[in-house]
Amino acid sequence: METYRVRLTGEALPGHTPESIAEALLRQLKLRPTQVQTMLPPARRVVKAGLNHDEADHLHQILTLAGLAAHKEKQAVTADIPSASPAATSATSSPAAATATTADPLSDLVTSLARGFPRRRPSPGYALRLVLVTLCCVLIPLLYLAMVTLFGYGLVWYLWHVHDFTSFHVRGFWPMFVLYALPGASGALLLLFLLRPMLPMGATRERSLLLDPGEEPRLLQAIHRLAEAIGIRPPVALRLSNEVNASVHFEGGWAGFFNGRKVLTIGLPLVAGLSSQQFLGVLAHEFGHFAQRLGMRCSFLINHVNAWLYQRAHRPDPWVERLEQWAHENDEFVVRAVMVVTRTGIGGSRLLLAGLFQLSFRLSQSLSRQMEFDADRYEAILAGSTTFGDTALRLRALARAFGEVDKRNASTWREHKLLRDMPQAVAAQVDGYDTSAWATLRRGLGYGTTRYWDSHPADLERIRHAQSLQAPGMFSDARPAAVLFDRFVEHCRDATRAYYRLLGVDFRNAELCDTEIVTRLGAQRDDAHSDMRRWTGRQWHARPWLPLQRPLPDDLGKLSWQACIDELRLHSPAITQDWAKAEQEAGRRARIAFAGLLERHGIPFPLSRVEGFDEQRHLPEYQRIIDWQTPSRQALLRTAGLYRRRIELALRAANLRHEPLFALSTLYADVESLQEAWIVASQFEGTGDVAQHKGLERIRQDAMIACQEHSLRLLRKCDDIPQSLLDGDSIGGYLRRRCPRAAQPSDGPTEFVAIAGTLLDSLGHAYRLAFSSLAQRCAQAERAHGIAGIEN
Numbered sequence: 001m002e003t004y005r006v007r008l009t010g011e012a013l014p015g016h017t018p019e020s021i022a023e024a025l026l027r028q029l030k031l032r033p034t035q036v037q038t039m040l041p042p043a044r045r046v047v048k049a050g051l052n053h054d055e056a057d058h059l060h061q062i063l064t065l066a067g068l069a070a071h072k073e074k075q076a077v078t079a080d081i082p083s084a085s086p087a088a089t090s091a092t093s094s095p096a097a098a099t100a101t102t103a104d105p106l107s108d109l110v111t112s113l114a115r116g117f118p119r120r121r122p123s124p125g126y127a128l129r130l131v132l133v134t135l136c137c138v139l140i141p142l143l144y145l146a147m148v149t150l151f152g153y154g155l156v157w158y159l160w161h162v163h164d165f166t167s168f169h170v171r172g173f174w175p176m177f178v179l180y181a182l183p184g185a186s187g188a189l190l191l192l193f194l195l196r197p198m199l200p201m202g203a204t205r206e207r208s209l210l211l212d213p214g215e216e217p218r219l220l221q222a223i224h225r226l227a228e229a230i231g232i233r234p235p236v237a238l239r240l241s242n243e244v245n246a247s248v249h250f251e252g253g254w255a256g257f258f259n260g261r262k263v264l265t266i267g268l269p270l271v272a273g274l275s276s277q278q279f280l281g282v283l284a285h286e287f288g289h290f291a292q293r294l295g296m297r298c299s300f301l302i303n304h305v306n307a308w309l310y311q312r313a314h315r316p317d318p319w320v321e322r323l324e325q326w327a328h329e330n331d332e333f334v335v336r337a338v339m340v341v342t343r344t345g346i347g348g349s350r351l352l353l354a355g356l357f358q359l360s361f362r363l364s365q366s367l368s369r370q371m372e373f374d375a376d377r378y379e380a381i382l383a384g385s386t387t388f389g390d391t392a393l394r395l396r397a398l399a400r401a402f403g404e405v406d407k408r409n410a411s412t413w414r415e416h417k418l419l420r421d422m423p424q425a426v427a428a429q430v431d432g433y434d435t436s437a438w439a440t441l442r443r444g445l446g447y448g449t450t451r452y453w454d455s456h457p458a459d460l461e462r463i464r465h466a467q468s469l470q471a472p473g474m475f476s477d478a479r480p481a482a483v484l485f486d487r488f489v490e491h492c493r494d495a496t497r498a499y500y501r502l503l504g505v506d507f508r509n510a511e512l513c514d515t516e517i518v519t520r521l522g523a524q525r526d527d528a529h530s531d532m533r534r535w536t537g538r539q540w541h542a543r544p545w546l547p548l549q550r551p552l553p554d555d556l557g558k559l560s561w562q563a564c565i566d567e568l569r570l571h572s573p574a575i576t577q578d579w580a581k582a583e584q585e586a587g588r589r590a591r592i593a594f595a596g597l598l599e600r601h602g603i604p605f606p607l608s609r610v611e612g613f614d615e616q617r618h619l620p621e622y623q624r625i626i627d628w629q630t631p632s633r634q635a636l637l638r639t640a641g642l643y644r645r646r647i648e649l650a651l652r653a654a655n656l657r658h659e660p661l662f663a664l665s666t667l668y669a670d671v672e673s674l675q676e677a678w679i680v681a682s683q684f685e686g687t688g689d690v691a692q693h694k695g696l697e698r699i700r701q702d703a704m705i706a707c708q709e710h711s712l713r714l715l716r717k718c719d720d721i722p723q724s725l726l727d728g729d730s731i732g733g734y735l736r737r738r739c740p741r742a743a744q745p746s747d748g749p750t751e752f753v754a755i756a757g758t759l760l761d762s763l764g765h766a767y768r769l770a771f772s773s774l775a776q777r778c779a780q781a782e783r784a785h786g787i788a789g790i791e792n
Helices: 018-030 033-035 055-068 086-091 096-101 105-112 124-165 172-200 217-230 256-261 267-273 275-292 293-313 317-328 333-383 385-415 422-431 435-445 459-468 488-503 517-534 561-570 574-601 614-624 631-654 660-665 669-686 696-718 731-738 749-784
Strands: 003-012 046-051 069-076 210-211 239-243 247-249 262-267
Touching: 003 055, 003 239, 003 275, 018 033, 018 055, 018 435, 033 435, 046 262, 055 069, 105 217, 105 275, 124 172, 124 293, 124 333, 124 614, 172 333, 210 267, 210 488, 217 239, 217 275, 247 256, 262 267, 262 275, 267 275, 267 317, 267 385, 267 422, 275 293, 275 333, 275 385, 275 459, 293 333, 333 459, 385 435, 385 459, 385 749, 422 488, 422 517, 422 561, 435 459, 517 749, 561 574, 561 631, 574 614, 574 669, 574 696, 631 749, 660 749, 669 696, 669 731, 669 749, 696 731, 696 749, 731 749
Parallel strands: 239 262
Antiparallel strands: 003 046, 003 069, 210 239, 247 262
16 A cells, blocks of 8 residues: 655745744644644644545645645555654654554654664864864973973072062061062962962762663663663763753763763753653764764863863952951051052952953854764754754753743742752743744844854854754654653652752752642732823833822822823833932942941942042932932922822722832831941952051941841731731741741841842742732723723
8 A cells, every 4th residue: 555745845835924823723633832843934844644645635734734845655564653743743644644643653763773873084184273273282291391381480489589679678567578589488378379260179069860771771771772872871870950951961071071981961841841762862862962072082181171270360259258267357567568469469360360261262153063964963863953953942942931931930949939840830821922032032043143253153053964964764653752751740840859959948848839830820920010000191110109108289189080090101211210210229328328438437338430539529418319209209309299199099999998008118228227237248249449448347337237136126017917918927037937937036147148138039020019919909990980091
């Protein structure tokens, strides 16, 4: 019996757009949006194989009506492996399709890999270039060591021969200090710090979980078969992470470099969001790096040198911090002079290391891009050139989804709810993307070009390179990659908890929730915030809070409901501008407070790079901000009156009670005071320029004590504000749940700097939620009574 297959040409028929094609496929084939995206132009793929004549005609007709250019081709029964395209399952049903669906992807993989991958040795020119660039990069640390050695030799030579340059007999303290003590002490310290980069620094925290191979025998078998087919030794360990990435690296750094032992790290969001075909293609890409044996070892050396240079140039060094502390604790002129010279030398050495890093980095990046192209070849051979482009799009979608899920998760954590399973939440987020979101992602693949210093080629260039190979693919299976795991859900939850611990999140298991709960809560809060923004005509800003507690002026108390809203609409541009200026003033208030505090202790400190601190000008400005006497804040007072009148009329018409918003508004003076104290206390962490002044520690301590006092005072006031929007019977109860350490008397002022940051964030969330909830109720009342809103 003759069989047929239907293949897409990668083009759209005249008069059809990707959006119209997607709508037609969704309607005709009943596919999910993620399935439709794999069929949109320029996708060139076999939609379905193993069809009889009528089935092929029917599928071809559906695709043509949808706007896709497709061909019906005759095939031998055993010539091609049927494609497991998502569209195939929904478009038709046949015994061949049933067989493809129920077969074990592992057995299919073993069969597909039986003949191995075609090998390609690097050209002599490429190998020579690789070796030369690696030698150049490795010589850079040796050049640095030679310069340090030369400096040390020069220092010893100077101290030994300095008396030869003095025609007079050196006597007295100051000549001895200038000629011998200052260069000797500062030079010795500088030499020590110049040698510091050659010493090991602290190890970084492990960001992944070690997987017991016995827990996933099928995954292990698939990985071993793939490694053998590519021609490399399988990894000796598997690790699981919460990142949208996969990687292979030498075990133990230098030890793995010499013995060849490798570790594979799998990002579980990839497994949750990719098909088996796409996931194994990604693994083939990672293993493809190690198939370039010379290239991988050269790459290890280059990356090791680059990482070493970057860390020594930019990473904070505990030795430097201890030197700063020593300088701060000693007020002797001699010590301060030595420290000034030493710190100048340390700064110069870091600039030198930063320049050497840029040199090494730029030398090596073109080779890094070539290695990526070579690794892409393995992915295209296994999964197919067409699937390579689909995978690139899917990876971009997963990366975007991870950011969105992570942001939503951080937001719902303000209400003690965290995702139990982030990888599957990321996949669910991608599955929820509509046609416009996918169109945006698809356009993103075409943006950007490869620059000289990029370590990876642009996505579009990689896709074109893979398509130029015209690889049909060795393995085809559209089922989720999770079918290769036996305990996938358990691994996802373990990786999620490990991710929270890495971030320092102090959570309890009872606070971990299903994706639906966190998504629904996040969507509710986002919708409420969007409704509030519409209700305020986009005027709303997070700070300052409107002083709704102030009594209404007589003229505003007589305004009708519609007249009140009409005035808000009429002055909307000015109100938005004034609110934004008032928000900037809140930050400026803290900067003036910090600069003024240091000035009072004889420590000059500018407000910015272009504006110095002038007590006569800036202290009155500071007081005007506190008293709401600036033009923008004066204008907001009338705006607050208009909103209070609008809210009161809506609540009265709907027979609703006042909510926590009015009570919260009374706290804003305390909130700004805490904000100022917190910013001032936090600023001391980055004021190395004034660390030499004797009174700094006392100033820092006073700022932290003020931060603690403001926090405790604000907490006590919040205890008297009842609420039902969040956990706890009162705003104070909610804050104490968010900051349990705030109730511990053992915590000192230092701990309250971190606590105050969480308090401010939580109070901002409570205010925003109270404002949004009230805005939604008022909007309902206005619609019910025929009142036109600001945006109507």
